[in-house]
C-alpha cells in the first residue's frame with residue numbers, strides 16, 4: 279500500500295501557468311536538450327508524466343526505485359526536445375488537473391509531478407494521452 283498522508287496540493291493558478299508557458303516558449307531551447315521520450319503512467323489513482331532518453335532503462339529504474347504492483351504504463355511519445363516537451367507537458371497537465379499532490383510514497387520518496395485527473399480512469403487516460411499528443415505536436419511545429 280502507498281500512504282496518502284502528507285498529500286499537499288501544489289497546483290498553481292491558471293494565469294500563473296499561462297505566464298510560465300509564454301515565458302518558456304519565448305526562450306531559446308537549451309543546448310543540452312535533445313531527443314527522447316515522454317511517458318505517462320497511473321499509480322494508485324494518480325497520474326505521472328516524465329521523460330527519458332532511454333525508455334527501457336527508465337522502465338527498469340522505476341521498477342527498482344519505486345516497486346509498485348499498481349503502476350500501469352499508458353503511453354509514451356518520442357520528441358526531438360525531451361526536456362522542453364516534459365516541462366510544457368507538466369504545465370499543461372497542471373492546468374487541466376484537479377490537483378497536483380506532493381505524494382509521500384512508501385518507497386521513501388516524495389514523488390512530484392503527479393496529477394489527479396478525476397475518478398473516471400478511462401477519461402483520465404484519454405486526457406493525459408491527448409495532452410501529451412498536443413504538447414508533442416506543439417514542440418514539433420515550433421522548433
Ligand SMILES: [Zn+2]
Nearest residue numbers: 344383384385
Ligand atoms: Zn515511490
